[in-house]
Amino acid sequence: MSSFFFCKILMLWQRNYDVSLPHNKIPGALASLAKKMAIPAMPSGEEFKPEAAIVNYYGPSDMLGGHVDDMEADWTKPIVSISLGCKCIFLLGGKTRDEVPTAMFLRSGDIVLMAGEARERFHGVPRIFTESDQQEIPALISQLSSGDDVFILEYIKNSRININIRQVY
Numbered sequence: 001m002s003s004f005f006f007c008k009i010l011m012l013w014q015r016n017y018d019v020s021l022p023h024n025k026i027p028g029a030l031a032s033l034a035k036k037m038a039i040p041a042m043p044s045g046e047e048f049k050p051e052a053a054i055v056n057y058y059g060p061s062d063m064l065g066g067h068v069d070d071m072e073a074d075w076t077k078p079i080v081s082i083s084l085g086c087k088c089i090f091l092l093g094g095k096t097r098d099e100v101p102t103a104m105f106l107r108s109g110d111i112v113l114m115a116g117e118a119r120e121r122f123h124g125v126p127r128i129f130t131e132s133d134q135q136e137i138p139a140l141i142s143q144l145s146s147g148d149d150v151f152i153l154e155y156i157k158n159s160r161i162n163i164n165i166r167q168v169y
Contacts, residue, residue, distance in 0.1 A: 026053050026165065034080040034165035041078035041115030048077065051168040058088070058128050058160040066097060066124040069114065069166075077167040078115035084108050084163070085156035087129045093122035108156070130158045 026034075031050040038048035056064070069079055083106040090112070093101035101122070106112065114123070 026050050030163070030165065033082075037080045037111050037113060038078045038115075041113055048080075049167045050080075050165045052166045054164050054166075056162040056164075058086070058125070058162070060086075060128060060130045060158050062128060062160075064125040066091065066093060066101075066122040068120065068122055069164075072166055072168050074167070074169065075119045078113050079119070079164050079166050081112040081114060081162060081164040083110045083112075084161040086158065086160040088125050088160055089127045091124050091126060092118065093124075095120050095122075097122055125160075125162075128160050 030053065034050045035048050042048055058064075085108055087105055087107045090104050090106045091101035092104070093099050099122075101124075
């Protein structure tokens, strides 16, 4: 991954959250989407509170090694993960690195809800598929016309963006 962008609560490289540092508010539409997508994983009567958003940028040769998201104080809350741009292979493994993972394709617009036991499982992204490997990108060309849209299209032809939204406390 080439860089990180943080909203609401800043996550330091020491792998913790520090609310005293400058931070941006999670955009309303993104927070609303995360709340709606998290409903199936929340106990009855509880609402998901989007407190941190991490944006991962992937180039054509980037990957994300197997890891467990273990920074939040409360692992009972789900992580809402949104994929944009190039499709990828997502691996969901077991509670140890020894267990064989399940591979699945994530396409632009797919949302993964990491909840329950999935929060304790290793997962990663070993491969990004660029423009030549995709059917979704050409369909966007007819919808985009302005200068900004063309820039976005050129970027997503060879890149993947993942936004994951978390309730920290």
